[in-house]
Amino acid sequence: MVWRLVTLPFRLLTAFSKSILAGLFLLALALSVAAVSFDSVFDRMSGLVEAVSPDFSVRSRQVRLLTAETSRAEAETKRADTAVAVAADLKERNATLSQNNDALTATNTALKQQGDTLTQANAALTAENKALKVTAAKASVNYQGRLIPAAEAVAEATRRMADRVIAGSARQIAAAPGEAIPFYGIPVIVALGAQALQDDCAALRDLHGLDVAFNPQTALGDGGACELSMPDAAALWAAVRGDVPALWQKLGQRFEGLPQLNLPDWWKTVLSLADGLLTPMPQVTAKP
Template identity: 30%
Template sequence: MRLLRITKTLVLGAILAMSLGLNVATVAIGSVATLVSSAYEAVTGAVSVVGQRNRDLAAKDKQLAAKSKQLKVNSQQLNTTTKQLDAKTKQVASLSDEVAGLKKPKVVSYRGQPRLLSTAVEDTAERISRRTVSGATRNASSVVAEAIPFWGIAVIVGVTAWDLTDACATMYDLHQLELAFNPDAAADPEVTEVCGMTVPTKEEVWLAVKSSPGAAWAAAKDAVPDIPDFSDITTIDWTFWN
């Protein structure tokens, strides 16, 4: 009887010790608490506090991982946007410097002197404009005099000489303006050609007309296609004008 009581006491003590040990392990060791909670839910079908807590923590971990991933993506996008913004900022700064440079008055070498580019263009335009007005007035005023037989040749020669002089001066002015834009620009060979032309004298013109009027008229027609085609010009008796 006494042995039975002692055995019972030992069994109860062992059960108590195991119970206390399990309680301590459940509180102190998470894996044990999870294992006990899983066993409790499997046996009873009820939801344990530890199991629910673990599920809530797992769900929050997933949410945190998803947000962390999204934050990383956003950080990369922000980094890319920042780089693009920096590139745009540099581009805008470069364009601003370029615009400022364009707005700044440009000084060039014009006719051997430093001049503003706008001044060089204005001076060239004025020179050509004055020359053009003078030439137009000269040609319009000399039309009637040029029509006088024989004596009109002197007027034509004089007007033509002035026209060649003006053409040479205009081409020179344009070349000077071109040099202001491009100092390495080579002179146009046509400038030398035009400026090297000579106008025949009155006597030379009259001799050419008398000796070969058809050729003279054909040469003029090649240069001025609108003049009429006089097929019988070679039959004119030019001795009348001697």
């Protein structure tokens, strides 16, 4: 009897366990359907779960997922905004570069046109220069009473003056030792001076003829050079025997670097002896 009393609760629990389990199953099924169908039931059940274990509730997980998605969306939005700003900046730069390119293209076109114009002008000037050269080569002038080409007139005058300069230089060098001989060099000096005057007069006449050929209205004369004459040897010797200091002073007005003249006491004696040697004074002329 006692044993039956002891096991009575267990027998009652066994008898009612199937009914309880069935009821619990139905209750759980109803709660699941209600949680899925009604937001209020889902919120209450999520609140109960969060109260017991906040980290394992569905709503907490959804909030975390939503927060993560929001952060990713904001990051993507920022990247999109940055990309849009970069694209706008690139578009603006592209527009500026396009304008600059158009300006450079216009400048290049203008420079090319200027280059073509200058090339044409240069070609025209070259042709004109060639024509002028041909005209100048064919031009004739009146030189020394002859109508000859201008180039020939210039060449002839230049050649004649050059020949005289060359001959005069050789004559000057050859006569220098003779001029240095005391007393006997006087006729050589006179002959050399006379020939130099003759050459200078001829050169002036050539220049005058050339000037008349090209500038007949403004041609210059010889300036009286052809009217000059070299004193003969006797006149030159008379000047040396005269007032030598005065003569030397006049030379100092035309030449620089002349030494001071100091005549010795025997100067007149030497002049008298030389006068006896060179009387009469010979007349010397330069050979052509």
